[in-house]
Amino acid sequence: MRRLILAPLIALACAAAPARAAIDITDDQGTPVHLDKPAARIVSLAPHITELLFAAGAGDKVVGAVQYSDYPEAAKKIPRVGGYTSIDMEKVAALKPDLVIAWKSGNRDAHLGKLRALGIPVFINEPRKIDDVAKSLAQIGKLAGTEAAGAAAAEAFRKRHAALAARYSSRPPVRVFYEAWNRPLMTVNGEHLIADVIRLCGGDNVFAKLPMLAPTIDVEAVLAASPEAIVASGMGEARPEWLDDWRQWTKLPAVAKGNLFYIPPDRIQRHTPRILDGAERLCGQLEEARARR
Known part of the structure; x- marks a missing residue:
C-alpha cells in the first residue's frame, strides 16, 4: 500500500523537476526571455557584461566575449567574437551558446536580430541607475544558475551604495x-x-x-x-x-x-x-x- 501511495508522488516530483529548472525572466528592454534550464554556455557582447558575469559567479560559463573584456584577469583568456559594434556572427554561432547577453546602447539591433533568428536566446542588459547594477547581478545569477552568488553580490553592492549615499x-x-x-x-x-x-x-x-x-x-x-x-x-x-x-x-x-x-x-x-x-x-x-x- 505504501508503494502504491509513494509511486504517484515520486512520478509527479520527477515530472515537475524540469519545470522548476526552466527560467522565465524579463530583460531590461521589457522582452520576455525563456530558458529551458540555466545557461551553461554564455556569450557576452559588452565588457561590462563580462565583468558582471564573473561578479555573479558565472565566469566559468562564459565561452565568448567582445574586445576589451579585460576584468577580472581570467576574462582576458576568453575567446573573442569581435567588438561590441562589430560582432563576428560566425564565431558566435560556432561557440554554440545557449544564451547571449547583449548591451542595448552598444550592440547593433541587426546583430541581435540575426542571433534570435538562429534560435539563440538574447537577454538585453541596460543599466541606467546605480541600483540597476545590483539588479543585473541578480538577473545574471538567475540566468546562469548561480543565483545564490548573484544575490550575494547584489546585496553587498546595495549595502556599499547605501553607505556612500548616506555619507555624501x-x-x-x-x-x-x-x-x-x-x-x-x-x-x-x-x-x-x-x-x-x-x-x-x-x-x-x-x-x-x-x-x-x-x-x-x-x-x-x-x-x-x-x-x-x-x-x-x-x-x-x-x-x-x-x-x-x-x-x-x-x-x-x-x-x-x-x-x-x-x-x-x-x-x-x-x-x-x-x-x-x-x-x-x-x-x-x-x-x-x-x-x-
Missing part, C-alpha cells in the same frame, strides 16, 4: 561637467548611469537636461554652464593630457579653484560593481571642491 548625497551641491571625451567633446545627460553617480556624491550635472544620453557639445556650452568641477575619463589608467586644456580658461570656476579631476574610465563608465570605486573617488573629489570654496 545630501552634501552641498557642486556643479559638475563630466567630460567623457575631448574630440568630439562629449558628456552625459541626466539619464546616464554616470549622472546617477554624480548625484550620489551631491553633484549637479550641468548638462543633465540635454535630450541625448551621451551628447556632443562645444567649449562655449561648457563656459556658459560655468561648472565648479570638471571630471574627465579617458582611455586607460593614465590621466588624459587634454584635461589640462581647460586651464586656458582662467575665469572658469573649475579652473580658478583647481578642480580638474580624473577617474579611470573602467571605474565609472562600466556598469559593474567597480562603479562604486569610481563613485567613492568622485565623492572625495567633490569634497575637495567644497573645501576650496
Whole structure:
C-alpha cells in the first residue's frame, strides 16, 4: 500500500523537476526571455557584461566575449567574437551558446536580430541607475544558475551604495561637467548611469537636461554652464593630457579653484560593481571642491 501511495508522488516530483529548472525572466528592454534550464554556455557582447558575469559567479560559463573584456584577469583568456559594434556572427554561432547577453546602447539591433533568428536566446542588459547594477547581478545569477552568488553580490553592492549615499548625497551641491571625451567633446545627460553617480556624491550635472544620453557639445556650452568641477575619463589608467586644456580658461570656476579631476574610465563608465570605486573617488573629489570654496 505504501508503494502504491509513494509511486504517484515520486512520478509527479520527477515530472515537475524540469519545470522548476526552466527560467522565465524579463530583460531590461521589457522582452520576455525563456530558458529551458540555466545557461551553461554564455556569450557576452559588452565588457561590462563580462565583468558582471564573473561578479555573479558565472565566469566559468562564459565561452565568448567582445574586445576589451579585460576584468577580472581570467576574462582576458576568453575567446573573442569581435567588438561590441562589430560582432563576428560566425564565431558566435560556432561557440554554440545557449544564451547571449547583449548591451542595448552598444550592440547593433541587426546583430541581435540575426542571433534570435538562429534560435539563440538574447537577454538585453541596460543599466541606467546605480541600483540597476545590483539588479543585473541578480538577473545574471538567475540566468546562469548561480543565483545564490548573484544575490550575494547584489546585496553587498546595495549595502556599499547605501553607505556612500548616506555619507555624501545630501552634501552641498557642486556643479559638475563630466567630460567623457575631448574630440568630439562629449558628456552625459541626466539619464546616464554616470549622472546617477554624480548625484550620489551631491553633484549637479550641468548638462543633465540635454535630450541625448551621451551628447556632443562645444567649449562655449561648457563656459556658459560655468561648472565648479570638471571630471574627465579617458582611455586607460593614465590621466588624459587634454584635461589640462581647460586651464586656458582662467575665469572658469573649475579652473580658478583647481578642480580638474580624473577617474579611470573602467571605474565609472562600466556598469559593474567597480562603479562604486569610481563613485567613492568622485565623492572625495567633490569634497575637495567644497573645501576650496
